[in-house]
Amino acid sequence: MSDRFRVRRGRAIVAAALALVVVAGLAAAGTATARTTKSCGTVTLNEQAWAGSTANTYVAKAVLQKIGCKVNITKITEIPVYQAMADGKTDAVLEDWQHVAQYKQYITKQHTVVMGGANGVTGHIGWYIPTYLMQQYPQFKTWQGLKGKETVFKSPESGSQGMFLGGDPSYVQKDKQLIQALGLNFKFVSVGAEPAQVARWTQLYKQKKPVIFYWYTPQYLNLQYKLSEVQLPKRFKGCLDDFATGGGSVAKYKCAYDHIVLNKVFSSKFAKGGSPAFPILKRFSWTNKDQELVAKYIAGDHLNSDKAAQKWVAANQAKVNKWLGK
Amino acid sequence: MSAATDYAAPAATFPAPHPWWRGRAGLVVGVALAMLVGYLGWKSTLPWSNRLVWNSLTSYLDRFQTWLSDSRNTPHPNVVFTIFNGFATFLDNLVSWFTTFFEKLTWVGTVALGTLVVLRFGRWQQAVGVLAAFASFALMGLWEQSVQTFALIFAAVGLSLIVGMPLGVIAGRSDRFLRFLTPLLDAAQIVPAFAYLMPVVILFSVGPGAAVLTTMIYAIPPAIRITALGIRGVPVNTVEAAAAMGSTRWQTIAKVQLPLARRMLLLAVNQTILFALSMVVIAGLIGGAGLGDVVTSGLYSNPALAILGGVAIVIMAIALDRSTESMANRTDPARRHLTDDKKLRLRLFTLASVAGVGLAVGLGHAFGAGGIYSGRTAQDWLLRGVQKGLDYVQNPSTWIFHITEPTGNFIVQRGLQPLTNFFVETPWPVMFVGIVAIAFLVSGLRPAAITAIMFATIGVTGEWATSMGTLSQVLIATLITIGVGVALGVWAAESRIVDRILRPINDVLQTLPQLVYIIPFIYLMPVSQVPGIVASVLYAVPVVIRLVASGLREVSPDTVEAAGAFGATRRQVLLKVKIPLARDAIMLGVNQGIIMVLAVVVIAGLVGSGGLGYDVAQGLQRNAFGLGVVASVAILALGIALDRTTRGRARARQERAL
Numbered sequence: 009m010s011d012r013f014r015v016r017r018g019r020a021i022v023a024a025a026l027a028l029v030v031v032a033g034l035a036a037a038g039t040a041t042a043r044t045t046k047s048c049g050t051v052t053l054n055e056q057a058w059a060g061s062t063a064n065t066y067v068a069k070a071v072l073q074k075i076g077c078k079v080n081i082t083k084i085t086e087i088p089v090y091q092a093m094a095d096g097k098t099d100a101v102l103e104d105w106q107h108v109a110q111y112k113q114y115i116t117k118q119h120t121v122v123m124g125g126a127n128g129v130t131g132h133i134g135w136y137i138p139t140y141l142m143q144q145y146p147q148f149k150t151w152q153g154l155k156g157k158e159t160v161f162k163s164p165e166s167g168s169q170g171m172f173l174g175g176d177p178s179y180v181q182k183d184k185q186l187i188q189a190l191g192l193n194f195k196f197v198s199v200g201a202e203p204a205q206v207a208r209w210t211q212l213y214k215q216k217k218p219v220i221f222y223w224y225t226p227q228y229l230n231l232q233y234k235l236s237e238v239q240l241p242k243r244f245k246g247c248l249d250d251f252a253t254g255g256g257s258v259a260k261y262k263c264a265y266d267h268i269v270l271n272k273v274f275s276s277k278f279a280k281g282g283s284p285a286f287p288i289l290k291r292f293s294w295t296n297k298d299q300e301l302v303a304k305y306i307a308g309d310h311l312n313s314d315k316a317a318q319k320w321v322a323a324n325q326a327k328v329n330k331w332l333g334k
Numbered sequence: 335m336s337a338a339t340d341y342a343a344p345a346a347t348f349p350a351p352h353p354w355w356r357g358r359a360g361l362v363v364g365v366a367l368a369m370l371v372g373y374l375g376w377k378s379t380l381p382w383s384n385r386l387v388w389n390s391l392t393s394y395l396d397r398f399q400t401w402l403s404d405s406r407n408t409p410h411p412n413v414v415f416t417i418f419n420g421f422a423t424f425l426d427n428l429v430s431w432f433t434t435f436f437e438k439l440t441w442v443g444t445v446a447l448g449t450l451v452v453l454r455f456g457r458w459q460q461a462v463g464v465l466a467a468f469a470s471f472a473l474m475g476l477w478e479q480s481v482q483t484f485a486l487i488f489a490a491v492g493l494s495l496i497v498g499m500p501l502g503v504i505a506g507r508s509d510r511f512l513r514f515l516t517p518l519l520d521a522a523q524i525v526p527a528f529a530y531l532m533p534v535v536i537l538f539s540v541g542p543g544a545a546v547l548t549t550m551i552y553a554i555p556p557a558i559r560i561t562a563l564g565i566r567g568v569p570v571n572t573v574e575a576a577a578a579m580g581s582t583r584w585q586t587i588a589k590v591q592l593p594l595a596r597r598m599l600l601l602a603v604n605q606t607i608l609f610a611l612s613m614v615v616i617a618g619l620i621g622g623a624g625l626g627d628v629v630t631s632g633l634y635s636n637p638a639l640a641i642l643g644g645v646a647i648v649i650m651a652i653a654l655d656r657s658t659e660s661m662a663n664r665t666d667p668a669r670r671h672l673t674d675d676k677k678l679r680l681r682l683f684t685l686a687s688v689a690g691v692g693l694a695v696g697l698g699h700a701f702g703a704g705g706i707y708s709g710r711t712a713q714d715w716l717l718r719g720v721q722k723g724l725d726y727v728q729n730p731s732t733w734i735f736h737i738t739e740p741t742g743n744f745i746v747q748r749g750l751q752p753l754t755n756f757f758v759e760t761p762w763p764v765m766f767v768g769i770v771a772i773a774f775l776v777s778g779l780r781p782a783a784i785t786a787i788m789f790a791t792i793g794v795t796g797e798w799a800t801s802m803g804t805l806s807q808v809l810i811a812t813l814i815t816i817g818v819g820v821a822l823g824v825w826a827a828e829s830r831i832v833d834r835i836l837r838p839i840n841d842v843l844q845t846l847p848q849l850v851y852i853i854p855f856i857y858l859m860p861v862s863q864v865p866g867i868v869a870s871v872l873y874a875v876p877v878v879i880r881l882v883a884s885g886l887r888e889v890s891p892d893t894v895e896a897a898g899a900f901g902a903t904r905r906q907v908l909l910k911v912k913i914p915l916a917r918d919a920i921m922l923g924v925n926q927g928i929i930m931v932l933a934v935v936v937i938a939g940l941v942g943s944g945g946l947g948y949d950v951a952q953g954l955q956r957n958a959f960g961l962g963v964v965a966s967v968a969i970l971a972l973g974i975a976l977d978r979t980t981r982g983r984a985r986a987r988q989e990r991a992l
Contacts, residue, residue: 057634058635062631085619085954086955088535088540088620088621091407092540092621109957117404120407163861164861165746178954197944198944199862200862200866200941200944201633201951202634204942207857214728214729253957306635
């Protein structure tokens with residue numbers, strides 16, 4: 009493709025040829041399409057990597073299409089998407105796991121992004137073990153039961169300690185600090201991004217081996233694998249969940265992860281633009297069960313995302329009508 | 335110092351007068367043993383002291399990012415931001431112009447255009463290949479994403495070559511410029527995109543523009559380096575002869591150096607394309623729509639789809655590479671002797687091609703073919719097939735798993751874990767002095783001083799322990815990469831068949847997103863660390879093979895013939911003539927091997943290597959910009975130290991002489 013290697017001979021012909029093609033193409037295209045404009049125009053939603061986010065985004069897309077909106081989907085990762093909203097390149101994120109630092113910067117200080125309220129789903133992070141293991145060791149119900157039994161979770165890389173399987177580096181976490189604060193004999197092993205972590209624990213699960221790991225709800229895999237949560241110490245005032253943004257001493261993290269209200273956030277430009285899609289997205293709210301079901305259609309049954317969303321929308325007319333303001 | 339240098343010089347040409355343990359190798363082993371004693375005697379007694387760490391560095395960096403974002407997102411940003419914004423808009427428009435262009439052509443017209451261009455300027459085999467590539471995108475149901483990615487890559491590669499090749503020519507002619515450029519290129523390749531993705535996004539916003547820019551940062555260095563190497567490979571007497579005949583500087587460049595460096599320039603184009611395609615996934619994270627998105631979201635919810643996306647990237651890479659190569663060869667002025675008759679035929683063919691494309695576009699519009707292929711696809715069938723393969727891999731009761739799992743456990747327990755412990759737990763002064771001493775013994779005073787500065791930097795940024803963990807894995811990956819890469823490179827240069835077998839494999843390994851093949855691998859070998867090392871080696875080896883092989887092939891056939899005439903055996907020719915003459919290319923191969931291993935530290939961190947890569951990934955995604963930058967600096971410092979330590983004395987001396 010690179011011009012530099014080509015001989016000079018015949019270059020003029022090539023240029024003329026290309027110009028002809030362009031002209032022909034444009035001329036043909038000009039006559040072919042007549043724009044159909046609807047009052048809603050185009051709405052750009054952002055989908056994030058995990059299946060739950062895909063579920064929100066495609067259900068919202070299906071609903072917005074009902075009132076004649078054209079929906080674009082961007083797939084920008086969690087933090088950069090704030091800049092996208094500030095620039096008006098993305099209109100809405102329908103599931104934000106409480107990015108407090110970004111709220112402060114983009115919502116409170118810059119007013120380039122606005123808070124859109126809860127999407128109805130509650131997120132919860134915790135330490136999980138397979139249910140078969142819980143039945144075998146009922147004392148693992150709480151973290152105290154783990155004490156002295158850590159070696160049950162031994163793995164090739166944990167040496168004489170037990171292995172705690174850490175979560176995706178992009179997720180909120182404090183497990184290293186928790187292990188230290190609780191005085192447990194675990195070695196924190198990070199196996200990397202979520203797909204890698206899933207590969208690791210599902211393989212142990214299939215072999216009915218012991219494993220303890222960072223996990224969360226809502227998650228479609230929870231419908232496929234039976235998992236039980238280990239109770240961590242009760243929450244106290246001022247207890248923190250995210251070491252990456254909090255820092256400081258481990259004592260501040262010695263509590264269970266909070267239940268997180270997942271938020272919708274919108275671009276200010278979109279919110280003020282008067283799009284009929286805005287009030288609908290503002291009312292958009294559903295439950296953990298709804299989301300897990302759609303996510304399972306998509307990720308578990310490998311249904312096409314659009315079809316999965318339409319299937320849910322067809323079966324849940326009442327909810328959808330409420331969003332539509334009918 | 336001078337005594338040591340004097341000693342090294344004869345050792346290279348004559349058989350060593352002493353047994354090896356009396357020479358430098360013996361000293362290196364001695365230092366290593368002393369470090370081992372330090373480890374065993376004072377295990378984890380002296381970690382890097384917190385008092386030696388510049389703790390406020392990360393918060394300064396964080397504040398810088400906040401400031402950047404605040405001053406950019408005001409209603410009236412200052413002129414600097416407006417310029418950045420304008421540049422981004424230009425790139426955005428460029429990419430979207432390409433995409434709309436293909437859409438306007440309709441998919442029928444796009445296929446006709448691609449195939450006929452290659453048919454006209456290249457060979458028919460490659461045109462068939464391009465046709466097959468289009469067919470595969472359609473069959474996989476990834477037409478739209480492929481066109482988006484193609485538009486992105488087309489813009490990124492074009493701009494990278496426009497920027498990179500002239501710089502490469504200058505670097506090929508000026509030693510000072512090359513010396514100035516080299517550290518910058520090292521940094522551009524080693525510092526993970528994850529570290530600067532957020533500032534790029536703040537300055538250039540999200541979208542194809544930012545994606546092109548990020549891709550260019552990674553794809554320009556090979557264009558510059560390989561072009562420079564090619565220009566340098568042109569025999570000095572030829573250039574002198576040209577000058578003696580009265581050529582101006584421009585004439586020398588255009589008529590002598592560039593044509594003679596043609597082979598290397600081709601390699602530069604090829605590597606720029608492949609490097610650009612290896613950034614597709616990261617570009618996807620900041621709005622470079624296309625196949626990168628398919629891979630990323632597929633990994634979380636539909637791994638089979640991620641594999642299809644990866645395959646599409648590879649097919650695009652191979653088709654682009656082969657067709658550019660065949661077009662360059664067919665249009666090589668040195669090989670082409672056109673008679674008037676042939677010229678006329680070519681012109682007629684050109685006209686026919688234009689008519690063909692026009693017809694296809696017309697037909698496409700007449701029959702309402704959209705810009706995107708929307709007919710029947712085999713996606714579902716393919717996904718089912720791939721899923722079956724994945725299900726097999728994920729099943730822990732198959733016989734393969736009973737071999738791979740214990741193997742992985744053994745490697746971790748007996749090999750990697752002890753090695754990591756050695757690096758992390760040895761008291762830091764012992765480690766520090768030991769590494770610097772080895773750098774001195776292998777490469778001399780200046781590289782040792784640089785190594786010392788680099789490790790001090792790592793300590794001061796507070797990443798000592800993390801870096802030592804990463805170093806242990808990088809070291810293993812680098813050793814394997816260089817060993818395997820140089821060996822296969824030599825073999826490929828000597829044997830056409832091997833070369834032919836290796837080439838497509840190299841293309842696949844360089845462009846298939848690592849996560850796509852490493853995640854299934856984790857199911858087979860569920861231990862951390864091993865997948866990361868495998869990913870690093872597989873990504874880094876192809877570049878080493880290519881550089882070593884093309885360097886050896888560049889050795890002048892006259893010299894080889896002369897050696898043969900003197901009765902040298904093939905082995906002697908290889909060892910005493912070719913390898914010494916191709917030393918520059920081989921050293922570039924080693925340097926690139928190290929850099930490639932470090933370039934995938936982040937990916938390695940995402941599949942279980944932890945360490946610095948994990949920190950960098952957190953930096954982007956957890957809004958810990960400072961942490962990400964600091965970890966990247968540590969990765970860069972490791973890279974520079976490793977490169978300087980492995981250069982050896984000859985190279986260091988040569989550089990001083992410049």
